[in-house]
Amino acid sequence: MRIAEIGEFGLISKIASLIEEKGDRQSPARRDLLLGIGDDAAAWKSPGGIELITTDTLVEGVHFDFNYTGWKDLGWKSMAINISDINSMGGRPRYALVSLALPGRRDAGDVLDLYRGLLEISNTYGIAVAGGNISASDKVVINITLTGLAEGNMMTRSSAQPGDLVAVFGFPGLSAAGRKALSQFINLDADALQLFKNAHLRPVRDFNNGPLLAGLGVKTAIDISDGLAADLTHICMASGVAATLHLNSLPIHPLLTKYFGLEGLKMALAGGEDYELLLTATPDIMKRVNATLDPAPVIIGEITAGKPYAVSLLDEGGNPVHMDFSGWDHYRRPD
Amino acid sequence: MRIAEIGEFGLISKIASLIEEKGDRQSPARRDLLLGIGDDAAAWKSPGGIELITTDTLVEGVHFDFNYTGWKDLGWKSMAINISDINSMGGRPRYALVSLALPGRRDAGDVLDLYRGLLEISNTYGIAVAGGNISASDKVVINITLTGLAEGNMMTRSSAQPGDLVAVFGFPGLSAAGRKALSQFINLDADALQLFKNAHLRPVRDFNNGPLLAGLGVKTAIDISDGLAADLTHICMASGVAATLHLNSLPIHPLLTKYFGLEGLKMALAGGEDYELLLTATPDIMKRVNATLDPAPVIIGEITAGKPYAVSLLDEGGNPVHMDFSGWDHYRRPD
Numbered sequence: 208m209r210i211a212e213i214g215e216f217g218l219i220s221k222i223a224s225l226i227e228e229k230g231d232r233q234s235p236a237r238r239d240l241l242l243g244i245g246d247d248a249a250a251w252k253s254p255g256g257i258e259l260i261t262t263d264t265l266v267e268g269v270h271f272d273f274n275y276t277g278w279k280d281l282g283w284k285s286m287a288i289n290i291s292d293i294n295s296m297g298g299r300p301r302y303a304l305v306s307l308a309l310p311g312r313r314d315a316g317d318v319l320d321l322y323r324g325l326l327e328i329s330n331t332y333g334i335a336v337a338g339g340n341i342s343a344s345d346k347v348v349i350n351i352t353l354t355g356l357a358e359g360n361m362m363t364r365s366s367a368q369p370g371d372l373v374a375v376f377g378f379p380g381l382s383a384a385g386r387k388a389l390s391q392f393i394n395l396d397a398d399a400l401q402l403f404k405n406a407h408l409r410p411v412r413d414f415n416n417g418p419l420l421a422g423l424g425v426k427t428a429i430d431i432s433d434g435l436a437a438d439l440t441h442i443c444m445a446s447g448v449a450a451t452l453h454l455n456s457l458p459i460h461p462l463l464t465k466y467f468g469l470e471g472l473k474m475a476l477a478g479g480e481d482y483e484l485l486l487t488a489t490p491d492i493m494k495r496v497n498a499t500l501d502p503a504p505v506i507i508g509e510i511t512a513g514k515p516y517a518v519s520l521l522d523e524g525g526n527p528v529h530m531d532f533s534g535w536d537h538y539r540r541p542d
Numbered sequence: 543m544r545i546a547e548i549g550e551f552g553l554i555s556k557i558a559s560l561i562e563e564k565g566d567r568q569s570p571a572r573r574d575l576l577l578g579i580g581d582d583a584a585a586w587k588s589p590g591g592i593e594l595i596t597t598d599t600l601v602e603g604v605h606f607d608f609n610y611t612g613w614k615d616l617g618w619k620s621m622a623i624n625i626s627d628i629n630s631m632g633g634r635p636r637y638a639l640v641s642l643a644l645p646g647r648r649d650a651g652d653v654l655d656l657y658r659g660l661l662e663i664s665n666t667y668g669i670a671v672a673g674g675n676i677s678a679s680d681k682v683v684i685n686i687t688l689t690g691l692a693e694g695n696m697m698t699r700s701s702a703q704p705g706d707l708v709a710v711f712g713f714p715g716l717s718a719a720g721r722k723a724l725s726q727f728i729n730l731d732a733d734a735l736q737l738f739k740n741a742h743l744r745p746v747r748d749f750n751n752g753p754l755l756a757g758l759g760v761k762t763a764i765d766i767s768d769g770l771a772a773d774l775t776h777i778c779m780a781s782g783v784a785a786t787l788h789l790n791s792l793p794i795h796p797l798l799t800k801y802f803g804l805e806g807l808k809m810a811l812a813g814g815e816d817y818e819l820l821l822t823a824t825p826d827i828m829k830r831v832n833a834t835l836d837p838a839p840v841i842i843g844e845i846t847a848g849k850p851y852a853v854s855l856l857d858e859g860g861n862p863v864h865m866d867f868s869g870w871d872h873y874r875r876p877d
Contacts, residue, residue, distance in 0.1 A: 210653065211646030215676050218650050225654055226671050229661045234668035236636040242672075249637065249672035254589035260672070262639045262687055266679045301571040302584060304597045306685050311546030315553055318545065319560055326564045333569035336561050337577075337584035337595070341550050344601045345681065350641050352597055352687040 219244065245445060246364050247292040247429060248355065259355035261292035267347040275389040278317045280408045282324030285349045287410060288432065290332055291482040293355035294414040295430040297362040297421030302337045303329060304352045308344035321349075332414060360421045362428040362486070367446035369512040371427065371487035374496070374504035376416065378460035379435045381406030383478025384467060399462045410482045416500065420486060423495050427487040434477040438485055439508075439518050449513035452476075455523045458505045473530070476520075554579065580780060581699050582627040582764060583690065594690035596627035602682040610724040613652045615743045617659030620684045622745060623767065625667055626817040628690035629749040630765040632697040632756030637672045638664060639687045643679035656684075667749060695756045697763040697821070702781035704847040706762065706822035709831070709839035711751065713795035714770045716741030718813025719802060734797045745817045751835065755821060758830050762822040769812040773820055774843075774853050784848030787811075790858045793840045808865070811855075 210218055223244045231237060241257065242250040248261035265271055265285050286303065293300045305325065309318065322336075329336055334353070385407025388395055395403070405411060420428060427446070429438045439450050454472075463471035487510050488496060497503040513519075520528040545553055558579045566572060576592065577585040583596035600606055600620050621638065628635045640660065644653065657671075664671055669688070720742025723730055730738070740746060755763060762781070764773045774785050789807075798806035822845050823831060832838040848854075855863040 208650050209646065210644055210648050210650050213650050218653060218676060221650065221654060222657055225657050226661065229658065229665075230671060231665040231668065234665075234670060236668055236670040240637070240670050240672060243670065244673050246673075249639065251637065251670075251672070260637065260639060260687070260689065262641050262673070262685075263675060264641045264643055264677050264683075264685065266643055266677055266683075268680075269678050302575070302586065302595065304584065304595060304687060306597050306599045308599055308601055308683060309545055311544065313545050315543050315545050315548050315556065318553060319556060322557055322560050323564065326561065330564075330566040330569075333566065333571055335569060335571040335575050335578065335586075336565060337575060337586070338579050338581075338597070340598060341553060342599050342601055343604050344683065345603075346679065348599075348601075348643060348679070348683055350597075350599065350685045352595070352639060354595065354689075 241361070242363060247295045248298070250296065250357070250361055255356060257298070257357040257361050259293050259296050259298040259357060260352065261289055262350065262352040263288050263292070264348060264350045272390060276408060278320040279324035281349070282321035283328050283409055285351050286325040286328050286334070288482060289351050289353035290328065290414045291430040293353055294417035295362065295428045295484055296355070296357060297360060297417045297428070298355035298357035299418055300332050300334045300353050300355045302354045303334050305336060305339035306350040307339065307341050308348035309341060310345060310347070311343060313347065357418070357421065359418070360426070362417065362421050362425055364427065364429050364442050364445035366426040367442050367448050367487040367510045369448055369510055370489065371510040372490055372493045372506050373439065373450055373452070373485070373487050373508040373510060374493060374506045375435065375458065375483060375485045376502070376504045377412060377481065377483035378458050378463065379431055379481045379483055380463050380471060380475030380478045381460060382410060382480040383474040384463055384471065386480070395466060399466055402462055407480065410480070412483065416484055419500065420484070420496060423499060424492045425486050425488045425496060429485050431481040431483050431485055432479060434479040435485065436476045436518050437479070440516055442487065443516050443518060447515045449511045449515060449517045449519070450508055451511055451519045451521055452508040453521055454528055456505065456507045476530070576696070577698060582630045585631065585692070585696055590691060592633070592692040592696050594628055594631050594633040594692060595687065596624055597685065597687040598623050598627070599683060599685045607725060611743060613655040614659035616684070617656035618663050618744055620686050621660040621663050621669070623817060624686050624688035625663065625749045626765040628688055629752035630697065630763045630819055631690070631692060632695060632752045632763070633690035633692035634753055635667050635669045635688050635690045637689045638669050640671060640674035641685040642674065642676050643683035644676060645680055645682070646678060648682065692753070692756065694753070695761070697752065697756050697760055699762065699764050699777050699780035701761040702777050702783050702822040702845045704783055704845055705824065706845040707825055707828045707841050708774065708785055708787070708820070708822050708843040708845060709828060709841045710770065710793065710818060710820050711837070711839045712747060712816065712818040713793050713798065714766055714816045714818055715798050715806060715810030715813045716795060717745060717815040718809040719798055719806065721815070730801060734801055737797055742815065745815070747818065751819055754835065755819070755831060758834060759827045760821050760823045760831060764820050766816040766818050766820055767814055769814040770820060771811045771853050772814070775851055777822065778853060779851050782850050784846045784850060784852045784854070785843055786846055786854045786856060787843040788856055789863055791840065791842045811865070
């Protein structure tokens with residue numbers, strides 16, 4: 208069967224089963240492994256705490272477009288999306304490896320600009336860029352692997368419990384609005400364009416919340432890369448639970464509504480690449496989170512014991528809203 | 543300047559300088575870092591020993607050709623080249639992340655075959671495949687990151703000293719012969735074809751020697767990926783020394799000479815992708831290595847205090863042999 212037919216997540220699921228079946232379960236490395244495929248990062252026990260490692264790839268023409276993306280921003284973002292994964296596990300980033308596949312006709316100075324961007328954010332978070340490699344290719348491909356350390360508890364996708372509240376930071380959907388505005392040259396006021404563009408090119412937010420949340424007792428988190436609804440579905444699948452979202456609780460940025468209307472709502476639910484944290488926690492712990500963090504996350508729903516994987520959307524009257532909010536799949540693109 | 547003009551190593555050198563200049567040198571991660579860019583793997587201190595991490599990318603049409611490479615062999619080799627890097631540092635591999643960029647038209651079953659190959663060699667060396675990601679692209683790109691642990695001493699490129707002997711395992715050049723035989727359909731006897739083909743598709747050798755060598759006191763090693771002469775040059779550059787190679791000491795496989803004559807010698811010196819270990823050590827330690835390991839490495843030359851970077855080739859009479867043995871550079875291909 209072609210990859211396009213079974214989709215990214217279908218293929219990942221088959222790979223995970225194969226590793227489960229054929230991988231050696233007796234090796235010391237495997238015995239120390241806490242989380243393998245299926246979370247934002249892999250995790251294993253070490254004498255220094257819980258070691259985390261994550262990797263992400265950006266492909267020219269798939270994840271970014273040089274028509275509206277500068278090399279420095281690209282470097283910044285390619286590191287940011289990995290920091291986001293470590294943060295969503297409750298860890299702090301440590302070492303990065305940068306693998307670049309580059310066409311020979313590209314300018315060496317542009318590659319140094321990419322490094323300037325990634326070093327800028329690496330310095331902010333204390334990351335040492337420790338290596339990588341360069342190879343030739345037709346398109347620019349950036350793969351970054353980032354290690355991290357969780358000194359206390361770790362947050363996962365698989366720990367949500369019925370009764371947990373669901374909360375999210377920031378304004379999901381702004382990155383999707385930025386992608387659309389930039390790629391389709393949509394006419395916007397300068398401040399709206401700036402907001403959307405920044406959210407897409409440099410999702411500037413605080414990647415320090417993860418360890419704080421884990422320290423407050425939050426056990427479940429994911430960063431919004433595929434879209435709010437899709438990433439909540441990832442939590443539901445991994446935890447064997449369902450979830451309800453309340454339409455009128457969603458933090459929709461007024462400029463998203465102003466320029467995109469109902470489509471803006473879809474962007475908030477399915478846009479992806481927001482890199483905001485989505486978390487679930489008991490009401491008690493959520494109270495503590497809201498009293499401690501500033502800005503605090505917004506409560507948007509709850510985890511239920513319903514049919515696993517189902518994320519339901521309810522309107523103000525508690526009636527189900529039918530909406531296609533399938534998120535980002537590399538082989539099933541939204542839009 | 544275009545990347546093709548300054549070459550892979552020119553670009554890496556500019557990147558390393560930029561990281562040195564712009565990277566934060568005060569972060570705790572940076573303070574624990576033992577080796578950054580410029581060796582087979584990055585290394586840092588941890589409570590459990592020396593942590594190692596390496597990454598390698600294989601690009602369709604650049605590193606492999608589906609006309610003569612099966613998916614299972616490709617998976618095997620893509621993991622093997624990373625194991626080789628950890629081994630050449632004196633470490634044992636632990637956790638792997640596999641990032642695949644795949645065209646949607648490709649068959650999902652082929653991707654599972656790739657995983658079967660990489661799990662086969664992962665199981666041999668106790669590696670847990672702990673994660674990765676999949677993204678869409680025009681060409682197949684395989685990026686694997688592998689962690690490892692050196693419990694005792696580490697071997698590096700930068701520790702060679704004048705007076706050290708230079709030694710190599712196996713028969714360099716067989717992989718290049720395999721690449722040529724497979725890609726140009728050269729007519730060979732079955733046993734020769736089998737030998738060359740295996741050396742190229744499944745460089746089957748023992749990736750356990752690294753920790754043994756480090757345990758015997760060897761401080762300097764590199765795996766032959768760019769070509770014997772180029773990789774020895776990497777050692778010379780990193781150590782600030784020169785080297786002499788003796789033509790008549792080189793382990794040239796008789797079938798390489800039979801089928802490729804003088805070109806076979808060039809393959810041995812500049813072919814690359816052999817993944818055999820090249821090491822330098824004092825005569826005393828080399829004696830211990832030769833008395834302990836079976837098969838032992840073959841002594842092929844010595845490290846000198848001459849002009850850094852210069853690798854000289856001498857014939858039986860001690861006269862210099864002039865030969866172009868520049869190795870693999872992604873933007874300056876041999877052949």
